[in-house]
Structures are given as C-alpha cells and as structure tokens.
Amino acid sequence: MNHDPRSSEGLPDSETCLETQDSSRATVSMAHPGTMQGGPIRRRTLHEDLTIMVREMIVSGQLLPGSKIPEKELCDHFGVSRTPLREALKVLAIDGLVTLEANRGARITPITRQDLEEVFPVMGALEALAGELACRNINDAEIEALQRLHDQMVSYYHSGSLKEYFAINEQIHEAILTAARNATLTAQYRTLAARMRRGRYMANMTAARWKQATSEHEQIMQALSERDGEALSSILKKHLENKMVTVCEWIDEQCDDKP
Amino acid sequence: MNHDPRSSEGLPDSETCLETQDSSRATVSMAHPGTMQGGPIRRRTLHEDLTIMVREMIVSGQLLPGSKIPEKELCDHFGVSRTPLREALKVLAIDGLVTLEANRGARITPITRQDLEEVFPVMGALEALAGELACRNINDAEIEALQRLHDQMVSYYHSGSLKEYFAINEQIHEAILTAARNATLTAQYRTLAARMRRGRYMANMTAARWKQATSEHEQIMQALSERDGEALSSILKKHLENKMVTVCEWIDEQCDDKP
DNA sequence: GTCACTAAATGTGCATTCAAAATGCATTTG
DNA sequence: CAAATGCATTTTGAATGCACATTTAGTGAC
Numbered sequence: 001m002n003h004d005p006r007s008s009e010g011l012p013d014s015e016t017c018l019e020t021q022d023s024s025r026a027t028v029s030m031a032h033p034g035t036m037q038g039g040p041i042r043r044r045t046l047h048e049d050l051t052i053m054v055r056e057m058i059v060s061g062q063l064l065p066g067s068k069i070p071e072k073e074l075c076d077h078f079g080v081s082r083t084p085l086r087e088a089l090k091v092l093a094i095d096g097l098v099t100l101e102a103n104r105g106a107r108i109t110p111i112t113r114q115d116l117e118e119v120f121p122v123m124g125a126l127e128a129l130a131g132e133l134a135c136r137n138i139n140d141a142e143i144e145a146l147q148r149l150h151d152q153m154v155s156y157y158h159s160g161s162l163k164e165y166f167a168i169n170e171q172i173h174e175a176i177l178t179a180a181r182n183a184t185l186t187a188q189y190r191t192l193a194a195r196m197r198r199g200r201y202m203a204n205m206t207a208a209r210w211k212q213a214t215s216e217h218e219q220i221m222q223a224l225s226e227r228d229g230e231a232l233s234s235i236l237k238k239h240l241e242n243k244m245v246t247v248c249e250w251i252d253e254q255c256d257d258k259p
Numbered sequence: 260m261n262h263d264p265r266s267s268e269g270l271p272d273s274e275t276c277l278e279t280q281d282s283s284r285a286t287v288s289m290a291h292p293g294t295m296q297g298g299p300i301r302r303r304t305l306h307e308d309l310t311i312m313v314r315e316m317i318v319s320g321q322l323l324p325g326s327k328i329p330e331k332e333l334c335d336h337f338g339v340s341r342t343p344l345r346e347a348l349k350v351l352a353i354d355g356l357v358t359l360e361a362n363r364g365a366r367i368t369p370i371t372r373q374d375l376e377e378v379f380p381v382m383g384a385l386e387a388l389a390g391e392l393a394c395r396n397i398n399d400a401e402i403e404a405l406q407r408l409h410d411q412m413v414s415y416y417h418s419g420s421l422k423e424y425f426a427i428n429e430q431i432h433e434a435i436l437t438a439a440r441n442a443t444l445t446a447q448y449r450t451l452a453a454r455m456r457r458g459r460y461m462a463n464m465t466a467a468r469w470k471q472a473t474s475e476h477e478q479i480m481q482a483l484s485e486r487d488g489e490a491l492s493s494i495l496k497k498h499l500e501n502k503m504v505t506v507c508e509w510i511d512e513q514c515d516d517k518p
Numbered sequence: 519g520t521c522a523c524t525a526a527a528t529g530t531g532c533a534t535t536c537a538a539a540a541t542g543c544a545t546t547t548g
Numbered sequence: 549c550a551a552a553t554g555c556a557t558t559t560t561g562a563a564t565g566c567a568c569a570t571t572t573a574g575t576g577a578c
Contacts, residue, residue: 118443129384
C-alpha cells in the first residue's frame with residue numbers, strides 16, 4: 001500500500017450511481033407512431049458508461065496523475081464486475097489517460113513537460129485546420145450564437161469569474177469545431193484536449209495573460225465574422241501557443257512542489 | 260447469416276499462430292552480469308497481440324469493410340476465449356477500424372466518401388506539422404537514409420513495380436514522422452493512415468498521377484535537405500490532397516460496382 | 519400470398535471462476 | 549545485521565457460464 005498522502009488511494013466515496021442506465025434502457029412508448037423523432041434508440045452498455053465516468057474522474061482530477069488504479073477498488077466503487085471495467089480501461093489507455101502495464105495494472109498517465117510540448121503543437125495544427133474549415137462552413141446563426149458566448153465570456157473576464165470564463169471558453173472552442181463539420185477532426189481534438197484539461201492550470205493564469213487571451217478571442221471573433229480562414233488559423237495557433245506557456249509554467253511549479 | 264459472396268464470412272484459415280509470445284517470455288540467462296543488454300523484458304498480453312493481429316487482418320483486407328465479425332468465429336480462429344478478443348475489439352473501435360453496436364456485435368467500419376473527405380484534411384494538417392518539425396530536428400544521417408529510400412523508390416517507379424513503390428513510399432513517410440520527434444503526432448497520424456490504408460486504391464493510380472507523385476517526392480527531398488519547413492509543409496499537404504483524389508475515384512468505382 | 523405474431527436459436531453483455539504473475543513478509547544465511 | 553531466498557497473499561489475465569437482447573424461423577389469420 002502506498003502511504004503517500006498525495007496519492008489518491010482510497011477513492012472519493014460519493015456513490016456515483018450508475019442507475020442512470022436504467023432510464024436510458026427504458027422502452028419507448030410512442031405517442032404518435034410514424035411521427036417519432038431521433039431514429040433508433042441508442043442503448044448504452046455498462047463499459048461505455050464506465051468509460052465515460054472514469055474519464056470524467058480523471059479529467060476532473062478526482063484521480064490524480066501517477067496514482068495506481070486497483071481494479072477491485074474501482075469495481076467496488078461502481079458496484080460492477082471487473083470485465084466491463086477492464087474494457088473501459090483499455091479504451092482510456094488508447095486515449096492516453098491511463099497507462100497499462102502487463103500484469104502490473106493501470107495507473108493514471110502523469111503529465112510531463114515533454115507531453116505538453118508534444119501535444120500542444122498537434123492540437124495547434126488541428127485547431128488551425130478547424131478554423132479554416134469553420135470559416136468555410138459556418139452559418140450566420142452560428143456566428144451569432146458564438147458572438148453571444150463571446151460577449152458573455154468577456155463579461156466574466158471583467159467580473160473576474162475565472163471558472164465561468166473557462167467554461168464558456170471551452171464552449172467557444174467546441175462551437176468552432178462543430179462549425180468545421182468534420183467529425184474525425186473533432187474526435188481527435190477532443191482526445192488531446194481531455195489529456196490536457198487534467199492540468200488545473202487555470203489558477204496559473206496571470207492578469208496579463210488573461211487580458212491577452214481575451215484580446216485574442218476578440219480577434220478570433222473578428223476573423224470568423226469575416227470568414228477569413230487564414231487569419232483565424234494563425235490566431236488560433238498563436239492562442240494555443242500562448243496557452244501552452246501558461247500550462248508549462250504550471251507543470252514546472254508542480255514539479256518544484258514535489259522534490 | 261450473410262450469403263453475399265463478397266462478405267468475408269468464413270475466415271482465412273491460415274493458422275496465424277500466437278506462439279510468438281512464448282519466445283518473448285523467455286528467461287534471460289546472462290553470460291556476463293553487469294554487461295547485459297536490452298533492459299527489462301517487454302511482456303505482451305493476449306489482447307495486445309490480438310489487437311495487432313486483427314488490425315492487420317483489417318488493414319490488409321482479409322476482413323472486408325462492412326462485413327460482420329462474429330466473436331465466436333474469430334475466437335475459434337485464434338484459439339482464444341472471448342474476453343481478450345472483446346478487449347481488442349474495443350481498442351480497434353476507438354481507432355475507427357471496427358464499429359460496435361450494443362447487443363448487435365461488431366462490423367468492419369466501411370469506408371465512405373465522406374470518411375475520406377473528413378480524414379484526409381486531418382492527415383494533411385498532421386503531415387504538414389510533421390514536415391515542419393522534421394526540418395527542425397532531422398540529422399544528416401537520417402537525410403542520407405531518406406535519400407537512399409527515395410532513390411530506390413524512383414527506380415521502382417521506372418521499373419513499374421507498383422507494390423514495391425508503395426512499400427517504400429510508406430517507409431519514407433514513416434521516416435519523416437520519426438524525424439519529427441513527436442510520439443503523439445506519430446500515433447495520431449498512424450491511426451488515420453491505418454483507416455485509409457484499407458482502400459486498395461493502388462491499382463487506381465494512373466500513369467500521369469504516378470509521375471506527379473514521384474515528382475512531388477522529389478520536391479519533398481529537396482525541401483528536407485534544405486531544411487525548409489514551410490516549403491515541406493505545403494508540398495506534403497498538396498501531395499496528400501492529390502492522393503485523396505485518387506482514393507476518391509477508387510471509392511466511387513467501388514460504389515458503382517455494387518448497385 | 520402477405521402480414522402479424524410467437525417461439526426457437528443465435529449472439530452479445532456481464533459476472534464469476536480459474537490460473538498465472540507480482541508483491542509483501544518472514545525466515546534463513548553469510 | 550544485511551542481503552537473499554522461499555512462502556503466502558494480493559492482484560491481474562484469461563476462460564467459462566449465465567441471462568438477456570436480437571434475429572430468424574415458423575405458424576396462423578386475413
């Protein structure tokens with residue numbers, strides 16, 4: 001047993017219930033046969049749910065990078081057997097969120113400086129492409145919605161609401177991806193973004209950097225409304241590069257904290 | 260049961276052996292303690308082997324796009340139980356090579372035109388980045404090796420050896436990725452490349468297109484040796500765009516064949 | 519002959535069980 | 549007393565078994 005107080009051995013014992021699956025399994029009784037919406041019902045399997053929940057636990061920081069994940073503990077926590085959990089861990093391993101070692105179990109993939117320096121350029125390339133495609137495909141309604149999000153984000157900036165700012169920030173980048181109309185691109189970007197989101201680097205953003213980021217977002221909106229793909233590409237890329245600096249400083253602090 | 264003769268029901272019964280894992284499990288008896296090579300033994304698990312083998316079966320075309328994969332059949336073929344196979348299928352589903360439907364099993368993801376139009380831009384962005392990074396990080400020895408590969412490829416072009424040409428072609432693109440020194444980028448690119456490699460579009464390449472591709476490769480080598488990242492980026496991107504045209508024509512033919 | 523409905527057969531999802539490897543601990547030995 | 553060895557416990561990898569969902573075959577009514 002690991003006695004390091006930093007380790008996350010001993011899971012948060014919130015009874016994160018899986019009961020939700022039952023509702024999604026409910027049979028649909030249709031009011032108006034022939035007029036139904038949404039196509040075939042998407043049934044969820046246990047390992048899919050588990051993948052989502054464990055991913056959320058990792059991304060939200062409930063499971064700390066570097067900590068071991070004993071299968072039994074997670075199984076008890078969720079009240080499921082090992083089979084679906086193991087399937088979920090395989091999936092998360094592909095996403096790069098957990099690392100599997102044969103016969104030695106799984107651990108949450110630690111975030112290293114090298115990781116950041118590898119992932120950010122790739123995200124930059126993907127987001128640049130997203131910007132280019134978005135300019136080609138976005139419609140006026142979407143731009144309006146985006147503008148509203150942007151305005152709200154700016155107001156959060158002025159009121160100093162960091163957390164809310166970040167929430168909207170993510171929505172904006174998601175909306176740009178949606179406008180790019182490329183599911184493959186979206187999936188790839190999301191995977192990498194999840195790996196990075198685990199860093200709780202928000203607190204690390206200086207006032208100057210925050211101001212700069214907000215200004216960059218102003219330019220992003222400008223380029224979008226003008227449908228200037230090239231401009232948007234380069235702004236997004238630069239925006240991400242600046243973000244990387246913040247995250248790198250954060251990770252360096254983390255390393256200093258535990259010598 | 261599917262009676263379509265195109266479907267791959269009934270697997271190729273080559274006893275694709277799994278025995279290889281045994282050799283890697285061998286204990287090391289060292290002749291000179293302290294001078295031993297190779298570090299810790301990398302043990303492989305069954306589901307890892309299965310992932311690799313099934314992926315190869317899909318990419319190589321032994322399992323046709325769109326065909327169903329009954330778990331039992333594959334289990335019998337490999338002589339394993341369902342558990343590790345199912346884990347492997349989950350992994351391949353993330354890679355986009357198979358599609359899983361709850362309670363309905365797995366099928367090989369079909370390649371659609373929309374797929375191509377989605378994936379190629381993403382690959383283009385990734386390869387452009389790879390080119391940029393490669394120019395920054397490649398060393399002289401690697402350039403030399405690459406030049407040798409290139410020369411051999413050109414000779415295959417002149418002798419009309421299409422298959423050999425393509426083999427070297429892949430090696431060249433792999434070498435560029437290696438020179439980029441970015442494992443994340445390499446992994447992402449490989450995943451998408453595997454999805455596309457399933458198309459047996461080689462035969463579809465016209466003489467004109469082949470000539471053009473070879474000329475593009477000439478420019479690639481030029482840009483690399485001059486370490487001109489920007490130039491290499493744009494050539495690689497264009498190279499891939501041209502390739503996409505060939506593949507699109509191939510896929511359209513495929514669609515015409517089965518009305 | 520077609521459609522609706524039911525029952526059997528097939529195939530999948532998950533829990534359980536068995537086997538093998540790794541970890542921790544006590545004992546032994548130099 | 550320290551290091552190494554052997555044993556017991558824990559944990560993981562893979563196989564088996566069972567329940568349920570889906571598909572298919574079959575029956576009968578219109």
